[in-house]
Amino acid sequence: MLSSEAQKNKNLWAGLDLTEEEKREFESTLNSGEDAIEDSFGASLEFGTGGLRGIMGPGTNRMNRFTIGSATQGLSNYLLEKFPDEEIKVAIAHDSRINSPEFTEICSRIFSANGIKVFVFPELRPTPELSFAIRELRCKSGVVITASHNPPEYNGYKVYFDDGAQIISPQDKEIVETIRKIAYSEINFEGDPELIEVLDRNIDEKYLESTLNLIPGNLDTGTGTQPRIVFSPIHGTGITMVPEVLSRAGFNDVHVVKEQSEPNGNFPTVKSPNPEEKAALQLSLDLASKIDADLIMATDPDSDRVGIAVKDNNGQFRLLNGNQTGALLFDFLLSNLKGSGSEEIKDPFCVKTIVTSDLLSKISESYGVECMDTLTGFKYIADLIRKNESKRDFLIGAEESYGYLIGDEVRDKDAISSCLLIAVMCKEVMTTGSTLYNYMGDIYSKHGLYVEGLRSVVKKGLKGKEEIGQMMNHFRENGLAEINGSRVRTKRDFLSGEEKDLQSGSISKIDLPGSNVLQFESEDGSKISMRPSGTEPKIKFYLSSRMASPEGDWGAEFAKGEELNLDFLNGLTD
Numbered sequence: 001m002l003s004s005e006a007q008k009n010k011n012l013w014a015g016l017d018l019t020e021e022e023k024r025e026f027e028s029t030l031n032s033g034e035d036a037i038e039d040s041f042g043a044s045l046e047f048g049t050g051g052l053r054g055i056m057g058p059g060t061n062r063m064n065r066f067t068i069g070s071a072t073q074g075l076s077n078y079l080l081e082k083f084p085d086e087e088i089k090v091a092i093a094h095d096s097r098i099n100s101p102e103f104t105e106i107c108s109r110i111f112s113a114n115g116i117k118v119f120v121f122p123e124l125r126p127t128p129e130l131s132f133a134i135r136e137l138r139c140k141s142g143v144v145i146t147a148s149h150n151p152p153e154y155n156g157y158k159v160y161f162d163d164g165a166q167i168i169s170p171q172d173k174e175i176v177e178t179i180r181k182i183a184y185s186e187i188n189f190e191g192d193p194e195l196i197e198v199l200d201r202n203i204d205e206k207y208l209e210s211t212l213n214l215i216p217g218n219l220d221t222g223t224g225t226q227p228r229i230v231f232s233p234i235h236g237t238g239i240t241m242v243p244e245v246l247s248r249a250g251f252n253d254v255h256v257v258k259e260q261s262e263p264n265g266n267f268p269t270v271k272s273p274n275p276e277e278k279a280a281l282q283l284s285l286d287l288a289s290k291i292d293a294d295l296i297m298a299t300d301p302d303s304d305r306v307g308i309a310v311k312d313n314n315g316q317f318r319l320l321n322g323n324q325t326g327a328l329l330f331d332f333l334l335s336n337l338k339g340s341g342s343e344e345i346k347d348p349f350c351v352k353t354i355v356t357s358d359l360l361s362k363i364s365e366s367y368g369v370e371c372m373d374t375l376t377g378f379k380y381i382a383d384l385i386r387k388n389e390s391k392r393d394f395l396i397g398a399e400e401s402y403g404y405l406i407g408d409e410v411r412d413k414d415a416i417s418s419c420l421l422i423a424v425m426c427k428e429v430m431t432t433g434s435t436l437y438n439y440m441g442d443i444y445s446k447h448g449l450y451v452e453g454l455r456s457v458v459k460k461g462l463k464g465k466e467e468i469g470q471m472m473n474h475f476r477e478n479g480l481a482e483i484n485g486s487r488v489r490t491k492r493d494f495l496s497g498e499e500k501d502l503q504s505g506s507i508s509k510i511d512l513p514g515s516n517v518l519q520f521e522s523e524d525g526s527k528i529s530m531r532p533s534g535t536e537p538k539i540k541f542y543l544s545s546r547m548a549s550p551e552g553d554w555g556a557e558f559a560k561g562e563e564l565n566l567d568f569l570n571g572l573t574d
Contacts, residue, residue, distance in 0.1 A: 002034055002042075009041035009060045016066065016184060026058040039461050046176075051166070053147050053156035053536075056099055063099075063155045065106055069187040071157055072107045072143070074179030076114035079140055081178075089117040091137055091199075093130035094145035095302040096236050096263035097155050100124070103145045109191030118196045121203075124263055126237045126303035128414035131164040132207045133199070135409070138162075146302040149274035150536060152266050165382030165411035169513060204241075210409045211245050211417045215424055216336040222250030227294040227426045231419070232257040232284045234273045235264040236301030241416045251423050255291060257283050257298075267301075275300050275307030276402055278319055285309065285317055295426045295436070299415040304378075305402040306415040308422055310436040313553055318437065323357035323452050323544075326398035327443055328436065329418070330360050332425045333396050333406065334367040349388065351381045351397040354494070354512075354519065355529045355542045359450040360398060363443065369395065375494065375515045376531065378403055382411040400452065400542065441554045449547040451558055453565030457573050458538045468532045468539045475518055475530060484545060484568050486522035493518055528572075541569050 002010070013026060029040050040059030045052055045067050052071055056063045079088050092107050094100035104120060111118045119137055121130075127144050134142040140162045147154035159167050159175065167175060215221060229246070231254055233239040239261055246254050259269050260283060267273045270280045275298045278285075284296045288309070296309040296317060308325055309317045320328075330350060337345065350371045352360045364371035374380040381397040385408050388394065397405045403413030406421055429439050444450070459467045476495075479502075480488050492499045494517040497510045517531040526545040533540055543565045550557045 002038060006038045006042040009044075010037060012184070013041065013058060013060070022058060022065070029058050035461075042462055051156060051158040053150065053154060055153050056155050063103075063157070066184050066187070068103050068106055068157060069110060069189065070182040070184060071159075071179055072110040073114070073187045074182045075141065075143075075159060075175055076111055076116055077182070078175050078178045079116065080114065083140055086140075087117065088115075088141075089119065089137060089139040091119040091130060091133045091139050091142040092144070093121045093125045093127065093133070093142075095127070096124050096265050097145070097147060097301065098152065098265035099155055100145045100265065103155065103157070106189070107143055107145070108196050109189055110187065112192040112195035113188035113190045115192075116195065119199055120196060122198050122200075124237045124240065125204075126241055126414075126416055127158070128304055128410045128412055128416055129203070129207045129241070131160060131410045131412045131414075132210065133203050134160055134162065135164040135411070136203060136206055144302065148302055148304070149272065149276075149300040151272055160412075163382070163386050163411055165386065166377070166379035168379050168383055207416075208241070208245055208248065211414075211420055212248060214406050214417050214421065215249065216333070218336060219424060219428060221424055221427060224427070224431060226251055226253045227423065227430055228253045228255070228291060229423060229426075230255050230257065230284050230288040230291070230293045230296045232260045232281070232296075232298040233263075233303070234260050234270060234275065234280055234298055234300060235262065235267050236273065236299060236303060237263070238299035238303040238415065238419075239263065241303065242297075242299060242419050245416060245420050246423055249420060249424070251427075255287060255293065257287055259283055273301050275305060276322070281307060281309060281319065288317055294430065295423065297419050297422060299419065300402075303415045304413045306404070306418045306422070307402050310426075310440075312437050312555055313435075318555065320440070321452060322398075322400040322402040323359065323450070324440055325402065325422070326352070326356065326400070326404060327359050327363060327450075328425060328440060329398065329404055329406070329421060330363045330396060331439075331443055332428075333421070334364065334369060337367070337395075345393045345395075347392040348395050349384075349392055350395050351384050353377070353380070353399040354517065355531070355540075356398060356400040357450050357452055357544050358525075358527075358546070359443070359447055362447040366446070373512075375512055376517065377534070378405065378413045380513075381405065385411065400454075437555075441550065444554050444558075445549045447549075449550050449554060449557060449561065451545050451547060451561030451565055453543040453562060453569050455541045455543075455566070455569035455573055456533075456538045457541070458536075460537045464537050468537075471539055472516060472518065472530070472532065480520045480528065480572075483520065483522040483526040483528055483543070484564055486524040486526055488520045489523050490521040491518070492521075528569075541573060543569055 044060045094104040130144045142160040147156040361371040385394045404418040494515045519529040529542040
């Protein structure tokens with residue numbers, strides 16, 4: 001039997017002024033059984049880590065014209081109330097996903113119908129360029145239509161504020177409350193064409209120039225031996241910027257994976273367009289082996305994350321995890337501070353998230369630079385930039401899920417600048433006769449072998465959401481005794497904001513916003529963190545352990561530690 005909420009929302013939908021296509025989709029859902037109806041209408045799509053994200057289709061719990069419309073009408077109302085005597089401008093971008101252009105048009109019409117000036121890109125563009133455009137055009141807000149690396153049936157709606165960063169508290173809560181008050185009948189879909197401006201190449205050029213300026217001033221990328229690079233946009237927006245920025249920097253041996261070069265929301269060559277997964281890079285690996293490349297880089301559909309592969313000492317390509325790429329970028333940038341006008345850098349700092357490897361903190365400390373910890377999500381990294389920008393200079397931020405930000409012209413993770421700096425780093429390392437693989441080994445030799453593992457447990461639908469809540473409650477109430485044989489000594493509950501020493505019983509406060517994350521640390525320094533994903537129907541378990549510095553080739557020792565971590569995570573979540 002349908003829940004009362006599903007029945008109410010289903011009846012609401014039946015009374016809407018639907019197009020013929022929307023009517024057919026609605027009828028199809030009704031004919032698909034009670035589970036499908038409950039999933040589509042039993043709840044309302046809620047803002048998560050980055051705004052709205054969900055499966056496309058009819059219903060209050062789906063991405064469609066009305067859920068997109070109510071979010072945009074609510075955001076319009078909020079902006080009009082927040083800035084009553086100012087000109088309000090917004091920028092909108094979209095990726096290659098199904099319905100992304102159509103959703104972008106809906107947003108443009110609604111904003112303009114409310115008297116808001118709209119800047120919209122003429123075609124798909126990377127998410128970080130949207131962040132840049134908000135700042136460059138002095139907008140009050142911005143929206144990007146994307147579901148990042150989710151499967152093809154998903155789309156999403158990410159909201160940015162006037163500093164070019166994703167919304168955080170209190171704006172997120174205030175906007176959500178405004179959206180909840182919007183009835184579908186109150187959405188103004190009419191639009192005002194005079195308030196909609198299609199952007200020209202000027203913003204592209206400024207973004208490219210800003211990205212190229214991130215190259216340390218002591219490095220000459222246009223001369224000498226160039227690395228042979230394979231790049232894949234995995235059917236997404238990376239094709240619009242990565243080849244161009246590499247070319248302008250002097251990299252003339254770049255090979256784009258042809259089968260994945262065309263934007264396509266069906267992502268026909270991969271099961272999931274996620275650069276964290278080896279399967280998504282298989283075509284890149286095949287091409288790299290064929291042409292004897294030095295480096296592989298692949299970006300996700302909205303180009304805010306990048307995965308890379310490098311050659312090991314046997315000439316075989318090895319995929320680096322997000323912590324490893326972050327460690328390389330941290331060390332490379334910090335080691336080149338003296339060539340980057342360091343006399344002009346004031347009190348520099350770096351940032352990583354609480355589930356990202358402590359190796360990045362060790363690297364920063366070794367150069368005398370502070371590395372701050374913050375909650376998962378680049379919006380929190382951007383918040384630290386904003387809070388410190390008048391007195392300190394931000395250098396780099398990273399999260400283990402393959403997201404990096406260099407400099408502060410953009411306020412979200414940026415795979416375009418990351419690809420450029422990775423290419424520059426590869427060239428400089430090759431100039432010394434080494435490789436990125438051995439560079440990683442040098443870092444491990446200096447700081448110890450940090451080995452990470454990640455286990456994601458997928459729980460779909462409303463029932464799955466309840467099961468994820470039950471899993472978090474179990475670990476919150478019962479704790480964890482040990483990690484790989486080492487006794488747990490510290491429990492951190494970021495929801496209550498308390499850190500507890502399990503030996504002494506003493507409790508201290510965590511100076512971060514409340515978030516549904518648990519973290520346990522053992523006596524040997526191993527850490528396991530667990531949290532529900534804010535964008536996908538899954539709960540994530542992160543494990544990081546520190547081993548002795550490797551002797552010689554680090555790959556084999558890392559693989560042993562990785563297997564140990566994954567075995568533990570599998571046992572924990574079975």
